[in-house]
Amino acid sequence: MGYTGKIVAIGAGISGLACAFRLKQLGVPCLVLEASERPGGVIATIRRDGYLFEMGPQFPRFPAALWRLVQELNLEQEFVAGDSKAKRYIFQNGSLHPAPFSPGGLIKTKLVGLKSKARILFEPLRHTRPPENEESLADFVERKFDREILENIVDPFVSTVFLGDTSKMGMESAFPALVEWERRSGSLLRGALSARKNRRNAPTLGDDSRSSSLAETFPSNGNGHANGRNLHVTDALPTLGSFRRGMATLPERLAEELREAIRYKVQVETVRPRDLNNGRCGAGWHLRLTDGQEITAEHLVIAVPAHVAGSLLEPSTPALARHLLAMEYAPICTVSSVYKRSEVQNTLNGFGFMIPRREDLHTVCTFWNSSLFAGRAPKDSVLLTSFSGRAADGAFAAMSDEECAQAVEQENAHILGISSPPLDRAVWRDARALPQYNVGHAKRVAEITNILRASPNLHLAGNYLRGRSIGECVAVAEQVAQNLCRRVREQSI
Numbered sequence: 001m002g003y004t005g006k007i008v009a010i011g012a013g014i015s016g017l018a019c020a021f022r023l024k025q026l027g028v029p030c031l032v033l034e035a036s037e038r039p040g041g042v043i044a045t046i047r048r049d050g051y052l053f054e055m056g057p058q059f060p061r062f063p064a065a066l067w068r069l070v071q072e073l074n075l076e077q078e079f080v081a082g083d084s085k086a087k088r089y090i091f092q093n094g095s096l097h098p099a100p101f102s103p104g105g106l107i108k109t110k111l112v113g114l115k116s117k118a119r120i121l122f123e124p125l126r127h128t129r130p131p132e133n134e135e136s137l138a139d140f141v142e143r144k145f146d147r148e149i150l151e152n153i154v155d156p157f158v159s160t161v162f163l164g165d166t167s168k169m170g171m172e173s174a175f176p177a178l179v180e181w182e183r184r185s186g187s188l189l190r191g192a193l194s195a196r197k198n199r200r201n202a203p204t205l206g207d208d209s210r211s212s213s214l215a216e217t218f219p220s221n222g223n224g225h226a227n228g229r230n231l232h233v234t235d236a237l238p239t240l241g242s243f244r245r246g247m248a249t250l251p252e253r254l255a256e257e258l259r260e261a262i263r264y265k266v267q268v269e270t271v272r273p274r275d276l277n278n279g280r281c282g283a284g285w286h287l288r289l290t291d292g293q294e295i296t297a298e299h300l301v302i303a304v305p306a307h308v309a310g311s312l313l314e315p316s317t318p319a320l321a322r323h324l325l326a327m328e329y330a331p332i333c334t335v336s337s338v339y340k341r342s343e344v345q346n347t348l349n350g351f352g353f354m355i356p357r358r359e360d361l362h363t364v365c366t367f368w369n370s371s372l373f374a375g376r377a378p379k380d381s382v383l384l385t386s387f388s389g390r391a392a393d394g395a396f397a398a399m400s401d402e403e404c405a406q407a408v409e410q411e412n413a414h415i416l417g418i419s420s421p422p423l424d425r426a427v428w429r430d431a432r433a434l435p436q437y438n439v440g441h442a443k444r445v446a447e448i449t450n451i452l453r454a455s456p457n458l459h460l461a462g463n464y465l466r467g468r469s470i471g472e473c474v475a476v477a478e479q480v481a482q483n484l485c486r487r488v489r490e491q492s493i
Contacts, residue, residue, distance in 0.1 A: 013041025
């Protein structure tokens with residue numbers, strides 16, 4: 001059975017769902033096509049035998065746009081807040097060290113020496129300017145600070161949050177605010193304080209752009225010192241959290257609201273501009289499904305990963321497809337394991353730990369889920385979730401799921417003093433898990449934006465353009481919905 005309507009969205013990940021939900025609220029119907037049998041995309045929760053395994057995002061930040069969505073879905077009672085002050089650790093030379101995310105922590109840390117500490121603490125007294133051409137994060141940190149800070153503090157954090165490689169990640173692409181602060185003030189701290197002052201009386205924009213700022217990781221960024229207080233930098237971030245039954249609660253509730261507006265197990269084979277009777281391409285799109293069904297719509301929202309979108313658009317818009325297919329992604333293997341509490345020597349008091357690339361381990365980071373939230377495992381057991389699979393780890397791609405899990409669990413056993421095999425585990429892999437905002441990404445996004453101006457009935461939503469966090473995806477998707485609604489109403493006049 002075919003379909004003809006105003007708007008069709010491809011993809012029922014958080015971007016596609018948030019866009020369709022906002023359109024529904026605005027009174028504009030949208031049909032969502034999803035290739036899999038469930039909503040959520042990379043947001044996935046496995047609930048089994050009293051354990052709650054998170055396969056994708058563990059406990060994201062909830063900035064204004066995301067929290068507003070939680071309220072609209074009546075999920076406040078399901079939300080559980082995490083402790084933003086929970087201890088974070090960095091593994092170095094066989095030991096776990098508290099992550100130095102406060103001035104006091106920086107002074108005490110053994111992760112870097114006195115010279116490196118001085119370069120951070122006295123950064124406001126130096127005046128520097130960014131180069132004309134975009135530099136990598138690694139080049140930026142070495143220029144502003146030194147290699148020790150790069151390898152022992154910045155690299156483990158960036159690997160954990162972005163699955164990124166500091167030698168490839170672009171400053172203009174991933175951390176434009178830092179570039180602007182240095183350009184305007186010659187100092188990250190002075191620039192941050194100036195930006196903070198300008199934001200005080202400005203209206204809330206509802207996005208999560210601050211969560212992508214490397215400045216949030218630096219003890220010297222000044223958060224908490226403008227008022228003379230010594231605060232942890234994470235206090236300045238939106239609340240992190242999850243839901244009682246896991247992160248999948250969010251896409252599941254969105255799917256409930258959309259109901260029959262979502263079709264599952266639907267594979268789109270081709271998309272092309274709709275032809276007018278005289279053979280010219282007109283407004284709208286024609287979709288053909290793998291089962292032979294045909295769908296037409298005035299507007300098309302593509303909310304799938306960049307490489308999938310590129311493959312669909314290659315026949316009709318090759319210039320756009322070229323940019324989408326060139327987007328780089330990082331692989332990941334998520335290993336979530338359960339142990340008897342008595343078999344783990346470490347107290348697991350905190351958030352978890354991050355591992356610098358120089359340690360040459362498969363594991364990137366390990367979260368202590370059952371320490372942060374109740375209900376993740378029975379009281380006599382603990383649940384840990386590890387990310388592994390740095391792009392430069394050549395052995396990762398050749399590993400089976402079992403081999404990947406065993407490698408991670410052996411590393412965790414050594415670091416945390418675990419003396420028995422896991423009681424249960426869940427493994428999830430994705431060769432293209434998270435888009436990388438590497439050098440040149442900002443320029444590519446600008447070119448994509450220019451191309452889309454010539455295709456006013458084509459819309460892109462996803463984490464590969466302007467933000468990778470769930471909050472940013474929701475904010476971008478809602479903006480797409482607002483613009484779509486405006487265009488639909490203009491065309492109907």
